[in-house]
Amino acid sequence: MPKQENGQREDSLIHNDLSESFEEEVRAFLGDEEKLHLFDDLTKVNPVTTRTVLKCLQARYRVNLFYTNAGCSLVALNPFQPFSCLYSPELMREYHVALCPQDLKPHIFAVAEQTYRNVQKQMDPVNQSIIVSGESGAGKTWTSRCLMKFYASVAASVVSPKGSETVERIERRVLDSNPVMEAFGNACTLRNSNSSRFGKYIQLQLDRFHHLTGASIQTFLLEKTRVAYQAPNERNFHIFYQITKGATAEERLEWNLPEGAEYRWLPNSERNLDEDCFEVTRGAMFHLGIGRATQSNIFKVRHPAGTAGGCWECVPGWDWCWDKSLSQAELLLPTGQPSAPHQAAQRLDLSQKCAPLNFSLPSGTAEHTEVWGLFASCRILAPAF
Numbered sequence: 001m002p003k004q005e006n007g008q009r010e011d012s013l014i015h016n017d018l019s020e021s022f023e024e025e026v027r028a029f030l031g032d033e034e035k036l037h038l039f040d041d042l043t044k045v046n047p048v049t050t051r052t053v054l055k056c057l058q059a060r061y062r063v064n065l066f067y068t069n070a071g072c073s074l075v076a077l078n079p080f081q082p083f084s085c086l087y088s089p090e091l092m093r094e095y096h097v098a099l100c101p102q103d104l105k106p107h108i109f110a111v112a113e114q115t116y117r118n119v120q121k122q123m124d125p126v127n128q129s130i131i132v133s134g135e136s137g138a139g140k141t142w143t144s145r146c147l148m149k150f151y152a153s154v155a156a157s158v159v160s161p162k163g164s165e166t167v168e169r170i171e172r173r174v175l176d177s178n179p180v181m182e183a184f185g186n187a188c189t190l191r192n193s194n195s196s197r198f199g200k201y202i203q204l205q206l207d208r209f210h211h212l213t214g215a216s217i218q219t220f221l222l223e224k225t226r227v228a229y230q231a232p233n234e235r236n237f238h239i240f241y242q243i244t245k246g247a248t249a250e251e252r253l254e255w256n257l258p259e260g261a262e263y264r265w266l267p268n269s270e271r272n273l274d275e276d277c278f279e280v281t282r283g284a285m286f287h288l289g290i291g292r293a294t295q296s297n298i299f300k301v302r303h304p305a306g307t308a309g310g311c312w313e314c315v316p317g318w319d320w321c322w323d324k325s326l327s328q329a330e331l332l333l334p335t336g337q338p339s340a341p342h343q344a345a346q347r348l349d350l351s352q353k354c355a356p357l358n359f360s361l362p363s364g365t366a367e368h369t370e371v372w373g374l375f376a377s378c379r380i381l382a383p384a385f
């Protein structure tokens, strides 16, 4: 027994010695403050501790170095201010033509170019993925936009069999998907005035000459409840504010959208954001092939009086809300689906202002899920809180 005690004491003495010498190493590393920003790869930081890594990133941030490698990953810090020279077409080109882009300063373009080369150098068609992750406001949307701009530029066809106009249009469309998705899926939150309230998987397609031929975007987990409920000092989805602020007099008449009306479900609309620009969304939709007439139909369904207007009411005990003004009742009900849930939906006699809700679907049942899906897909009804 006494032997064991001695052994333990020795262990703890060794441990203390080690931690002291480790602390000493950390202090020595951090002591050389002038050099911390030179660590452009975090794998070179020694000793590796949360403190030493963060101190290096902080030192780099101070001298406007926002990208740092961490082995084959890239750490991007949000500068929270525009640095146009950091994303200029000239810089894109520099990374694109570099013999070894990884030898240049760490940058999102280096990652983008390396990934592009990985595709190019394979004989068989090969897929590459870039995962952009981080907390809200970290700069994921910004980074995805940079990547798309990079590929739209470097993977642009020089000569197209169909004529360069077509190719240009494809690139334009790829880039224009951003403002449209952001208008419908982003909102101002406490952490980020342009926060994506959904996840997305963007697939860029290249032909065998490695030229951009198209893109597909899958979205998932849209925060639909935001239509009906916004935390204090947050806002609803941008599109609603864009419509209420940007509709023309003619459209206001057509969409039943009085000038200066206030909507309970569009809080903080006095705050004007860059993202409130309706014209940008419309222009982008136009480039994506959504004509004026279709656009008008979309906005008609989505404007606040038709969807999330001030007159909506949550009904305690029920799974949905309904619009007490009911002026847009015809838009609420999808037609031509003879399924049982649809008939149930029809029985919500919205046009007579009685909204009987005289059927009850226990939550968790397939029927409940289907009715709810039907409503949710119309973006009309929202869960009661």
Ligand SMILES: Nc1ncnc2c1ncn2[C@@H]1O[C@H](COP(=O)(O)OP(=O)(O)OP(=O)(O)O)[C@@H](O)[C@H]1O
Residues within 6 Å of the ligand: 077, 078, 079, 080, 081, 082, 083, 134, 135, 136, 137, 138, 139, 140, 141, 142, 143, 192, 194, 195, 196, 197
């Ligand atoms: N590299 C950058 N240069 C300049 N500004 C940036 C950069 N990255 C991010 N920002 C600024 O930070 C804001 C938030 O970034 P972004 O919307 O990309 O965050 P996010 O990670 O997508 O957040 P969320 O998860 O909430 O959608 C941007 O609107 C932009 O103003």
